[in-house]
Amino acid sequence: MPHGQVKAAFSRGTAPGPAPGARILIVGGGYVGMYTALRLQRNLKAELARGEAEIVVVTPDPYMTYQPFLPEAAAGLISPRHVVVPLRRVLGGCRVLIGEAESIDHAKRTAVLSTLATEEEGTGSLELSYQELVLAPGSVSRTLPVPGLADHGIGFKTVEEAIGLRNHVIEQMDIASSTRDPAIRDAALAFVFVGGGYAGVEALAELQDMAHYATRYYHNIEPTDMKWLLVEATDRILPEVGEDMGRYTVRELRRRNIDVRLETRLDSCEDRIAQLSDGSRFPTRTLVWTAGVKPHPVLAASDLPLNGRGRLKCTTHLSIDGAPHAWAAGDAAAVPDTTAKEEGAVCAPNAQHAVRQAKLLADNLAASLHGRPLAAYAHKHAGSVASLGLHKGVAHVYGRKLKGYPAWFMHRAYHLSRVPTFNRKARVLAEWTLSGLFKREVVSLGSLEHPRAEFALAAGGGRPGPGSRPAREGGAGGGDKDGGTREGGGTAEGSP
Numbered sequence: 001m002p003h004g005q006v007k008a009a010f011s012r013g014t015a016p017g018p019a020p021g022a023r024i025l026i027v028g029g030g031y032v033g034m035y036t037a038l039r040l041q042r043n044l045k046a047e048l049a050r051g052e053a054e055i056v057v058v059t060p061d062p063y064m065t066y067q068p069f070l071p072e073a074a075a076g077l078i079s080p081r082h083v084v085v086p087l088r089r090v091l092g093g094c095r096v097l098i099g100e101a102e103s104i105d106h107a108k109r110t111a112v113l114s115t116l117a118t119e120e121e122g123t124g125s126l127e128l129s130y131q132e133l134v135l136a137p138g139s140v141s142r143t144l145p146v147p148g149l150a151d152h153g154i155g156f157k158t159v160e161e162a163i164g165l166r167n168h169v170i171e172q173m174d175i176a177s178s179t180r181d182p183a184i185r186d187a188a189l190a191f192v193f194v195g196g197g198y199a200g201v202e203a204l205a206e207l208q209d210m211a212h213y214a215t216r217y218y219h220n221i222e223p224t225d226m227k228w229l230l231v232e233a234t235d236r237i238l239p240e241v242g243e244d245m246g247r248y249t250v251r252e253l254r255r256r257n258i259d260v261r262l263e264t265r266l267d268s269c270e271d272r273i274a275q276l277s278d279g280s281r282f283p284t285r286t287l288v289w290t291a292g293v294k295p296h297p298v299l300a301a302s303d304l305p306l307n308g309r310g311r312l313k314c315t316t317h318l319s320i321d322g323a324p325h326a327w328a329a330g331d332a333a334a335v336p337d338t339t340a341k342e343e344g345a346v347c348a349p350n351a352q353h354a355v356r357q358a359k360l361l362a363d364n365l366a367a368s369l370h371g372r373p374l375a376a377y378a379h380k381h382a383g384s385v386a387s388l389g390l391h392k393g394v395a396h397v398y399g400r401k402l403k404g405y406p407a408w409f410m411h412r413a414y415h416l417s418r419v420p421t422f423n424r425k426a427r428v429l430a431e432w433t434l435s436g437l438f439k440r441e442v443v444s445l446g447s448l449e450h451p452r453a454e455f456a457l458a459a460g461g462g463r464p465g466p467g468s469r470p471a472r473e474g475g476a477g478g479g480d481k482d483g484g485t486r487e488g489g490g491t492a493e494g495s496p
């Protein structure tokens with residue numbers, strides 16, 4: 001297509017205010033945001049070089065998180081820096097803006113954004129105009145109005161949550177080891193996970209495996225002293241790997257002394273007591289909520305069409321239905337699953353679809369600007385792999401079912417091939433190789449989250465300020481302001 005025509009295509013739209021070339025706004029820097037931007041900067045290299053186009057990626061963090069590695073990061077098998085991809089490094093052809101989209105007025109082609117600077121300056125949100133929109137804010141944890149959940153629960157979607165949980169679990173073992181109070185000890189050693197999808201099962205299995213290993217360094221904690229509990233509302237777990245492999249996983253977890261409760265719900269976790277629908281009660285200081293996801297709330301703050309579940313209504317071309325120049329993919333998008341038998345089925349929210357959709361979305365967006373025909377999205381779910389701890393796993397891929405070591409090996413090989421950039425692959429492989437040669441690291445660096453605590457104490461500043469550590473944390477989510485010192489600190493001398 002001649003240069004002039006491309007320019008004309010880019011100049012469409014009614015965005016107010018001048019734009020330095022036509023602007024493609026990508027909301028979200030996760031799977032879809034990053035892969036779309038990567039592909040677009042390749043597809044539109046010439047236009048970007050001539051200043052006829054600009055790609056702006058707005059995202060709250062300067063990195064993309066490879067979420068399937070979060071359970072291994074929580075277990076200390078991969079360091080946190082290696083489960084994330086620095087966006088500025090890989091997206092050299094784009095402008096990366098650290099901030100959040102608050103609302104979108106697609107009719108006017110504008111997005112209202114807040115950034116770190118707008119907060120600092122107190123100037124209020126800023127309005128950014130665009131010609132093409134890619135909306136990919138992903139999903140957030142789907143919570144229920146369970147009493148106490150908001151106060152004591154923690155999710156498992158971000159690298160901060162994964163590392164926070166790791167530190168917290170080890171810290172609970174330290175507390176249990178040093179307290180004289182059996183009630184505190186029992187609650188510290190009870191770990192409750194709600195939701196049996198891959199995030200919950202993998203997180204629980206990896207952390208239990210790590211904690212089991214760590215007990216060898218505690219003179220007074222045996223593996224059987226710990227209570228690990230998985231609560232699932234339906235009659236199966238890990239639906240992603242199929243029914244047989246799900247049943248195998250239940251058996252495998254129970255063999256490891258993990259209490260798997262199917263067809264059971266968490267009714268309350270007030271006062272740090274997990275109360276289940278089967279009538280049982282467990283005092284616990286760790287409640288991990290992984291009971292599914294829902295579309296990001298920013299979608300509701302737009303004038304774009306949503307389906308009954310709050311996901312953006314999309315066409316098979318990954319454009320948003322009835323909204324010209326708007327595109328979406330991934331967890332936020334309801335993309336018709338043309339390979340499914342059921343009428344009206346949409347693609348499941350998983351990385352397998354997100355990556356493939358992102359690449360096609362970028363190709364279609366570029367094709368639409370160049371006046372070329374668009375391609376339709378079709379991908380038949382290939383199956384899933386899940387890690388259940390070191391050397392343990394389960395897989396169901398292309399009809400083949402694997403368990404134990406072969407499944408775990410396949411999990412690692414698959415994700416190593418999928419983690420973005422050669423740099424990450426090399427670093428992760430190096431870490432896995434080294435961890436095969438040396439003992440596991442089982443230390444809590446929870447104090448990293450409160451770097452000013454030590455200095456504030458030395459300076460005699462009274463109450464520690466923001467960024468400093470309260471005396472001792474209690475909940476998985478941190479911030480147990482009243483409970484800590486009483487429960488955790490200062491009893492080491494009198495340890496049982």
Ligand SMILES: Cc1cc2nc3c(=O)[nH]c(=O)nc-3n(C[C@H](O)[C@H](O)[C@H](O)COP(=O)(O)OP(=O)(O)OC[C@H]3O[C@@H](n4cnc5c(N)ncnc54)[C@H](O)[C@@H]3O)c2cc1C
Pocket residue numbers: 027028029030031032033058059060061063064065067068069070071099100101102136137138139156157158198199296298329330331332349350351352353354385
């Ligand atoms: C622990 C865990 C393990 C998983 N394992 C697997 C697996 O093994 N296999 C698999 O297929 N899938 C897996 N998934 C699911 C997979 O990671 C998601 O389906 C995938 O990340 C979806 O991609 P996305 O781009 O839609 O969303 P995300 O990757 O979540 O990206 C969304 C991005 O948007 C940003 N954002 C949010 N709000 C705003 C806003 N207002 N403005 C701007 N940006 C915003 C977010 O910060 C984030 O960067 C796992 C998920 C988890 C949590």
